[in-house]
Amino acid sequence: MNNKTDKILWREFKDEREDALSFIYHQNIDFLFFYGKKFTSDEDFILDVIHDLFFYLIRKHKTLGDTDNIRMYLLKAFRRRLFEELRKKDKQQEIVDEYSVEPQIVFSIEQDLIIEEEKSEKELELKRGMEKLNPKQREVLYYRFTCGFDYNQICEIMSISYDTARQMVSRSIVTLKKYLIAKGFILMRLFIR
Numbered sequence: 001m002n003n004k005t006d007k008i009l010w011r012e013f014k015d016e017r018e019d020a021l022s023f024i025y026h027q028n029i030d031f032l033f034f035y036g037k038k039f040t041s042d043e044d045f046i047l048d049v050i051h052d053l054f055f056y057l058i059r060k061h062k063t064l065g066d067t068d069n070i071r072m073y074l075l076k077a078f079r080r081r082l083f084e085e086l087r088k089k090d091k092q093q094e095i096v097d098e099y100s101v102e103p104q105i106v107f108s109i110e111q112d113l114i115i116e117e118e119k120s121e122k123e124l125e126l127k128r129g130m131e132k133l134n135p136k137q138r139e140v141l142y143y144r145f146t147c148g149f150d151y152n153q154i155c156e157i158m159s160i161s162y163d164t165a166r167q168m169v170s171r172s173i174v175t176l177k178k179y180l181i182a183k184g185f186i187l188m189r190l191f192i193r
Helices: 006-014 018-036 043-059 070-089 119-131 135-146 151-158 162-182
Strands: none
Touching: 006 018, 006 070, 018 043, 018 070, 043 070, 070 151, 119 162, 135 151, 135 162, 151 162
8 A cells, every 4th residue: 555645545545445544544643643742741632632533534534625645634634633622621721822832842853963973962952952943933843844844735734824934944944053053063954955
């Protein structure tokens, strides 16, 4: 099933092929789980939201729209459901919007940024640099560089305009570069994309 396109696989899922559902679930459960951990450390809660999402998809499979990017489709649906459930869970706050939930995004790009020598010191400075960014900036960098989403996909997920997404990525990179350069790090290639 690995060589099927997402469009064909999604169509098979909608046509009630159990192997398609199983494949989609197993290909995306870890991704969704680790994405959920960016917003809450409650692993059981995250798993409940993921399972609720898949139960919903199973119940509504005939009425779901088409997609040619299953991971993007699931991420967007999971993100929306996760924020709804976090709002319910956090009833003490009067108003909770999706941007008041701060993701604790940890990037795996350190391996590309940091040469072998003095790795721990450089990792610490990179983490400190990431703390200089606001939650939305960390989130947009996560989607762009960790998930590899293009700007149109980021716009869909975050409900922002194309120009806003590009500006957020650009400004975040500039802020991070300035911080690291001020700390004495020479950056060969901070971000590839």
